[in-house]
Amino acid sequence: MKAIVVTDQAAGTGGMTLTERPKPSPAANDVLVQIHASGFTPNELSWPSSWTDRLDRDRTPSIPGHELAGVVTALGYGTAGLSVGQRVFGLTDWTRDGTLAEYAAVEARNLAPLPGDVEFTVGASLPISGLTAWQGLFEHGRLQAGQSVLVHGAAGGVGSMVTQLALEAGAYVIGTGRAGNRQTALDFGAQEFVDLENDTLEDVGGVDLVFDVFGGDIGQRSAGLARDGGTLVSIAGPGARPANGLAIDFVVESDRAQLGEIVQRVRSGRLRTSIGTVSTLDDAVSAFNPTERVKGKTVIRVRP
Ligand SMILES: NC(=O)c1ccc[n+]([C@@H]2O[C@H](COP(=O)([O-])OP(=O)(O)OC[C@H]3O[C@@H](n4cnc5c(N)ncnc54)[C@H](OP(=O)(O)O)[C@@H]3O)[C@@H](O)[C@H]2O)c1
Numbered sequence: 498m499k500a501i502v503v504t505d506q507a508a509g510t511g512g513m514t515l516t517e518r519p520k521p522s523p524a525a526n527d528v529l530v531q532i533h534a535s536g537f538t539p540n541e542l543s544w545p546s547s548w549t550d551r552l553d554r555d556r557t558p559s560i561p562g563h564e565l566a567g568v569v570t571a572l573g574y575g576t577a578g579l580s581v582g583q584r585v586f587g588l589t590d591w592t593r594d595g596t597l598a599e600y601a602a603v604e605a606r607n608l609a610p611l612p613g614d615v616e617f618t619v620g621a622s623l624p625i626s627g628l629t630a631w632q633g634l635f636e637h638g639r640l641q642a643g644q645s646v647l648v649h650g651a652a653g654g655v656g657s658m659v660t661q662l663a664l665e666a667g668a669y670v671i672g673t674g675r676a677g678n679r680q681t682a683l684d685f686g687a688q689e690f691v692d693l694e695n696d697t698l699e700d701v702g703g704v705d706l707v708f709d710v711f712g713g714d715i716g717q718r719s720a721g722l723a724r725d726g727g728t729l730v731s732i733a734g735p736g737a738r739p740a741n742g743l744a745i746d747f748v749v750e751s752d753r754a755q756l757g758e759i760v761q762r763v764r765s766g767r768l769r770t771s772i773g774t775v776s777t778l779d780d781a782v783s784a785f786n787p788t789e790r791v792k793g794k795t796v797i798r799v800r801p
Pocket residue numbers: 538540625626629649650651652653654655656673674675678693710711731732733747748749792
């Protein structure tokens with residue numbers, strides 16, 4: 498099968514190569530998916546899981562990309578819950594070969610049915626940003642209607658999902674980002690916007706929940722904005738902690754029920770994904786090494 502592989506961590510996305518790899522076999526509880534569309538997160542090549550397996554053994558050449566939408570073509574021993582021919586989407590294991598390929602073997606529990614009226618490219622754009630937003634707001638942040646949420650990077654992949662889901666849940670949403678991202682964040686539903694280049698973050702006052710995607714100095718300063726009993730949820734690594742509140746750093750996990758909630762919202766127009774570029778597997782290496790800045794997620798349409 499055709500696949501993108503990486504072998505050299507120092508080379509980053511510049512080291513991606515289109516090549517032939519053996520078609521994977523589904524292990525117990527896996528499904529084999531013929532991939533129609535694939536999503537890749539540029540900084541996943543800095544994660545150890547892209548290079549070694551769970552026992553820290555070298556797994557190069559590895560196939561990057563962990564989001565997929567496609568069709569089940571085979572079941573591993575004991576696999577239940579999905580069937581051959583079914584349209585699926587989801588998030589694959591960080592330490593196994595990924596989705597920038599014609600096929601991937603994936604644990605069935607990491608996938609959810611993809612309704613027939615949702616395009617594969619849309620399905621492949623949803624898992625990481627959608628699940629991260631859902632888990633940060635509702636599992637870790639325990640968001641309630643009427644609470645206020647500060648959403649960093651509100652125009653970005655994760656932040657735009659956080660903004661929309663928080664608003665729908667009845668929260669008051671304050672987005673942040675660069676000056677040029679103000680209108681995008683407002684269009685996703687943010688009720689206020691803090692321009693991190695020109696405004697003073699501290700003027701926001703106290704909020705019930707901070708959703709941090711940046712870490713560093715902004716993360717530290719944001720911890721001070723969580724009200725007593727408030728929560729700082731971060732996806733940027735552990736660090737800042739509110740004086741009288743909770744700090745939770747997490748890594749997104751796949752979840753079939755949550756994928757179902759997310760895709761239903763997309764179908765009904767309550768949730769909008771932010772796809773910037775759609776490319777092919779043949780052109781994926783150049784798509785992930787753009788010469789100009791690209792807004793929105795780059796999704797690879799693996800099957801025309
Ligand atoms: N722990 C986890 O499970 C998990 C899950 C998903 C993502 N992540 C991480 O979370 C981060 C965000 O992911 P994403 O997909 O949302 O990225 P993204 O789509 O690039 O969004 C980031 C947003 O923040 C803005 N931004 C970046 N730096 C800024 C700065 N210094 N000041 C103001 N605005 C700034 C960006 O604006 P521009 O586009 O103008 O730069 C963009 O709107 C990434 O580092 C990603 O790896 C972690």
